[in-house]
Amino acid sequence: xxxxxxxxxxxxxxxxxxxxxxxxxxxxxxxxxxxxxxxxxxxxxxxxxxxxxxxxxxxxxxxxxxxxxxxxxxxxxxxxxxxxxxxxxxxxxxxxxxxxxxxxxxxxxxxxxxxxxxxxxxxxxxxxxxxxxxxxxxxxxxxxxxxxxxxxxxxxxxxxxxxxxxxxxxxxxxxxxxxxxxxxxxxxxxxxxxxxxxxxxxxxxxxxxxxxxxxxxxxxxxxxxxxxxxxxxxxxxxxxxxxxxxxxxxxxxxxxxxxxxxxxxxxxxxxxxxxxxxxxxxxxxxxx
Amino acid sequence: xxxxxxxxxxxxxxxxxxxxxxxxxxxxxxxxxxxxxxxxxxxxxxxxxxxxxxxxxxxxxxxxxxxxxxxxxxxxxxxxxxxxxxxxxxxxxxxxxxxxxxxxxxxxxxxxxxxxxxxxxxxxxxxxxxxxxxxxxxxxxxxxxxxxxxxxxxxxxxxxxxxxxxxxxxxxxxxxxxxxxxxxxxxxxxxxxxxxxxxxxxxxxxxxxxxxxxxxxxxxxxxxxxxxxxxxxxxxxxxxxxxxxxxxxxxxxxxxxxxxxxxxxxxxxxxxxxxxxxxxxxxxxxxxxxxxxxxxxxxxxxxxxxxxxxxxxxxxxxxxxxxxxxxxxxxxxxxxxxxxxx
Amino acid sequence: xxxxxxxxxxxxxxxxxxxxxxxxxxxxxxxxxxxxxxxxxxxxxxxxxxxxxxxxxxxxxxxxxxxxxxxxxxxxxxxxxxxxxxxxxxxxxxxxxxxxxxxxxxxxxxxxxxxxxxxxxxxxxxxxxxxxxxxxxxxxxxxxxxxxxxxxxxxxxxxxxxxxxxxxxxxxxxxxxxxxxxxxxxxxxxxxxxxxxxxxxxxxxxxxxxxxxxxxxxxxxxxxxxxxxxxxxxxxxxxxxxxxxxxxxxxxxxxxxxxxxxxxxxxxxxxxxxxxxxxxxxxxxxxxxxxxxxxxxxxxxxxxxxxxx
Numbered sequence: 001x002x003x004x005x006x007x008x009x010x011x012x013x014x015x016x017x018x019x020x021x022x023x024x025x026x027x028x029x030x031x032x033x034x035x036x037x038x039x040x041x042x043x044x045x046x047x048x049x050x051x052x053x054x055x056x057x058x059x060x061x062x063x064x065x066x067x068x069x070x071x072x073x074x075x076x077x078x079x080x081x082x083x084x085x086x087x088x089x090x091x092x093x094x095x096x097x098x099x100x101x102x103x104x105x106x107x108x109x110x111x112x113x114x115x116x117x118x119x120x121x122x123x124x125x126x127x128x129x130x131x132x133x134x135x136x137x138x139x140x141x142x143x144x145x146x147x148x149x150x151x152x153x154x155x156x157x158x159x160x161x162x163x164x165x166x167x168x169x170x171x172x173x174x175x176x177x178x179x180x181x182x183x184x185x186x187x188x189x190x191x192x193x194x195x196x197x198x199x200x201x202x203x204x205x206x207x208x209x210x211x212x213x214x215x216x217x218x219x220x221x222x223x224x225x226x227x228x229x230x231x232x233x234x235x236x237x238x239x240x241x242x243x244x245x246x247x248x249x250x251x252x253x254x255x256x257x258x259x260x261x262x263x264x265x266x267x268x269x270x271x272x273x274x275x276x277x278x279x280x281x282x283x284x285x286x287x288x
Numbered sequence: 289x290x291x292x293x294x295x296x297x298x299x300x301x302x303x304x305x306x307x308x309x310x311x312x313x314x315x316x317x318x319x320x321x322x323x324x325x326x327x328x329x330x331x332x333x334x335x336x337x338x339x340x341x342x343x344x345x346x347x348x349x350x351x352x353x354x355x356x357x358x359x360x361x362x363x364x365x366x367x368x369x370x371x372x373x374x375x376x377x378x379x380x381x382x383x384x385x386x387x388x389x390x391x392x393x394x395x396x397x398x399x400x401x402x403x404x405x406x407x408x409x410x411x412x413x414x415x416x417x418x419x420x421x422x423x424x425x426x427x428x429x430x431x432x433x434x435x436x437x438x439x440x441x442x443x444x445x446x447x448x449x450x451x452x453x454x455x456x457x458x459x460x461x462x463x464x465x466x467x468x469x470x471x472x473x474x475x476x477x478x479x480x481x482x483x484x485x486x487x488x489x490x491x492x493x494x495x496x497x498x499x500x501x502x503x504x505x506x507x508x509x510x511x512x513x514x515x516x517x518x519x520x521x522x523x524x525x526x527x528x529x530x531x532x533x534x535x536x537x538x539x540x541x542x543x544x545x546x547x548x549x550x551x552x553x554x555x556x557x558x559x560x561x562x563x564x565x566x567x568x569x570x571x572x573x574x575x576x577x578x579x580x581x582x583x584x585x586x587x588x589x590x591x592x593x594x595x596x597x598x599x600x601x602x603x604x605x606x607x608x609x610x611x612x613x614x615x616x617x618x619x620x621x622x623x624x625x626x627x628x629x630x
Numbered sequence: 631x632x633x634x635x636x637x638x639x640x641x642x643x644x645x646x647x648x649x650x651x652x653x654x655x656x657x658x659x660x661x662x663x664x665x666x667x668x669x670x671x672x673x674x675x676x677x678x679x680x681x682x683x684x685x686x687x688x689x690x691x692x693x694x695x696x697x698x699x700x701x702x703x704x705x706x707x708x709x710x711x712x713x714x715x716x717x718x719x720x721x722x723x724x725x726x727x728x729x730x731x732x733x734x735x736x737x738x739x740x741x742x743x744x745x746x747x748x749x750x751x752x753x754x755x756x757x758x759x760x761x762x763x764x765x766x767x768x769x770x771x772x773x774x775x776x777x778x779x780x781x782x783x784x785x786x787x788x789x790x791x792x793x794x795x796x797x798x799x800x801x802x803x804x805x806x807x808x809x810x811x812x813x814x815x816x817x818x819x820x821x822x823x824x825x826x827x828x829x830x831x832x833x834x835x836x837x838x839x840x841x842x843x844x845x846x847x848x849x850x851x852x853x854x855x856x857x858x859x860x861x862x863x864x865x866x867x868x869x870x871x872x873x874x875x876x877x878x879x880x881x882x883x884x885x886x887x888x889x890x891x892x893x894x895x896x897x898x899x900x901x902x903x904x905x906x907x908x909x910x911x912x913x914x915x916x917x918x919x920x921x922x923x924x925x926x927x928x929x930x931x932x933x934x935x936x937x938x939x
Contacts, residue, residue: 105796113901242899246803249893252912345749346827347783357737363783367696388779389822390755392738397777436696440782445736470699480699
């Protein structure tokens with residue numbers, strides 16, 4: 001993807017070994033994060049996150065649906081990622097599909113918890129309107145506008161921001177319906193419920209270059225990766241999901257080290273992201 | 289076109305495998321002249337055929353059929369539908385033939401094989417027109433509910449004569465089919481009667497107590513032959529099919545009546561005598577297949593209730609490999625002999 | 631005025647539908663439209679373009695909808711705190727299902743393997759190394775192409791028999807670290823898996839079976855890849871879960887590893903885990919992996935000695 005000369009490769013690798021990366025960051029430092037919420041007025045919630053020159057948008061749409069018979073007390077959430085051809089020439093046509101699918105799966109693993117819904121960052125039980133009959137289906141759509149590495153972390157942050165920007169209309173269920181019939185619902189235009197996002201985890205991707213692991217790799221650094229592990233960590237410091245992004249094999253103890261590193265980094269990232277989201281929400285309110 | 293001559297000169301010198309690859313037609317014709325085929329069969333003989341019933345536990349009826357190394361896995365899942373107004377007391381059968389990418393190097397994911405829809409249509413036509421299954425037997429509640437039998441056949445290994453193997457697997461799956469006992473519940477839906485409840489708790493009587501097995505009448509069997517010059521080759525392998533392109537498929541039922549006959553074009557135009565030859569070969573083959581199917585059914589009923597899983601797995605696997613090595617050895621020996629003659 | 635009106639001929643010639651199609655494609659799903667519900671569905675069906683056309687329609691349009699008479703099970707999750715609780719197939723929590731392997735299941739492939747873990751049955755074929763697709767750029771190392779699909783009768787409810795994209799990409803990640811891609815430059819190795827019957831832990835079985843098929847095909851690898859998953863139910867860790875256990879698990883951990891090199895090629899965790907739990911589950915998986923590796927090795931040895939005779 002990225003054409004680098006041997007000299008450039010050495011420069012990147014050498015910098016990482018000495019804890020001074022090409023853009024002056026340390027190994028475990030993120031690029032500046034910029035958050036903007038409410039970028040798509042038609043959606044229930046939306047946010048745009050920039051990490052350096054990586055630029056992504058996430059939008060949340062809520063639709064009334066029916067819970068699955070296996071889990072009558074839970075709503076449904078689906079996550080889709082789309083890589084815009086503007087982000088990189090290789091995304092043109094069907095080129096971005098594979099990466100889109102990979103990112104969607106990784107986000108689902110990191111955010112949606114186990115099959116029973118336990119450990120999900122998004123509280124699925126809060127999406128139920130009438131048990132077994134009516135629930136909210138959340139469609140989270142993400143768009144990659146510009147890609148300069150570390151897409152997964154940026155997408156995770158954008159989803160967190162978009163969810164905290166999401167207002168779900170209050171629903172009144174007509175009590176008359178009984179038995180198997182689908183009850184009538186009345187969706188309020190004025191009352192909105194805020195979404196609790198304190199449990200939504202942040203995703204930290206650690207990229208292994210040489211013997212060291214770095215966070216928030218740029219695409220140049222990613223081209224030098226040996227392997228990468230994405231860990232999603234919630235506020236309590238628990239792991240909510242983990243996926244390895246291919247590459248060479250890793251010693252199990254190295255993976256455990258990387259997990260504890262990710263935990264450490266996630267605390268700072270969560271704080272930073274929370275304050276950015278709060279600031280963005282305040283801006284958004286002022287504009288209204 | 290100096291090639292045929294050139295190959296003629298070469299045949300005494302080059303390696304057998306190289307000759308086979310470079311001049312496949314000449315290679316096969318040399319064999320045919322000696323009335324033998326590259327895998328050591330006489331022209332009219334079909335490959336070893338085996339059937340194992342009940343290979344898929346999650347289906348209501350299933351079978352694994354193997355002709356040579358062509359392997360087919362067929363499974364039937366029964367679902368309930370509302371019958372159409374025209375035929376209120378008839379069920380339905382949906383047949384689909386799949387060629388997943390594992391079966392052959394020429395099938396790639398995302399691009400279904402060309403042969404798959406053709407075989408699928410032929411199968412559906414044959415099974416439905418043969419009158420093997422009386423669709424009325426699939427009725428549950430007249431005008432309200434009837435069975436829809438979804439028959440899916442997967443080709444696990446494609447090595448020629450796909451239609452023959454698929455039809456055999458389909459027929460075997462139907463003969464293994466165990467229709468679940470169902471009853472009509474209060475909402476007008478058909479539900480399976482759970483066996484562990486016993487008779488005492490049942491509020492509703494089962495609607496199909498008597499119809500657990502389908503009565504199969506006049507079962508169709510088929511044989512595909514290659515016509516090449518004056519030769520008729522029964523049960524071709526994939527290699528033979530690609531070299532010599534004229535195929536004739538004859539389907540006869542158990543009382544030797546002609547169900548269908550396909551000759552989809554091809555460079556060789558057949559005389560009536562050639563077609564009659566194919567039909568005669570098929571007649572012999574039908575007898576063989578009837579025996580094999582009978583054996584498969586008796587083996588299956590023998591081990592029912594016992595360690596079904598292990599026996600099926602053994603069958604499933606044992607003959608996945610069984611014929612591979614010994615045939616290969618015989619084949620090698622014969623090939624070298626033939627080449628000494630040439 | 632007259633020069634403004636469009637001649638009728640032009641209108642009919644104009645490929646109007648085409649224009650609308652290109653528009654709807656260029657719209658990102660993010661931008662909501664009044665017909666949100668339909669766009670989501672369209673998107674779903676777009677990702678499997680041939681599914682809708684492929685079905686062999688033998689039934690009337692009226693009776694197009696059918697249902698399975700098996701009731702959708704509303705089993706209440708069992709109480710795991712109960713000390714007497716045992717697994718549906720009466721295995722111990724840390725016992726794997728009996729594993730069965732056989733290589734050479736498909737003759738027309740370069741290498742193949744069949745694996746059976748309880749009710750999970752999988753066939754994997756390996757083709758190649760063969761010519762890469764024409765559109766591919768030059769590459770001085772080999773390529774790996776993976777595909778996992780299910781039969782329509784694999785799951786309790788009749789499915790569509792579609793490609794499983796998630797499993798395909800997971801399989802690719804699990805194998806790419808183990809294969810010596812430098813040994814077949816400019817060419818592609820295709821690994822195709824078909825799940826004949828899904829009985830739980832499908833992906834680990836596919837990965838394990840695929841590495842056996844690769845070995846059967848003679849593709850150079852650093853080591854065999856073995857894969858095992860663990861389900862977390864309440865406080866218990868269940869190894870090699872079956873379908874029923876997977877459906878109500880609180881979390882899962884899947885490891886694919888090369889045991890001789892002590893390297894993990896793929897690790898996925900879902901659900902909420904604390905670090906000591908992860909440690910325990912990983913150790914459990916790694917132990918099971920090395921046992922699985924031994925079974926696979928003996929299977930390969932058997933085949934090799936059989937072919938020598």
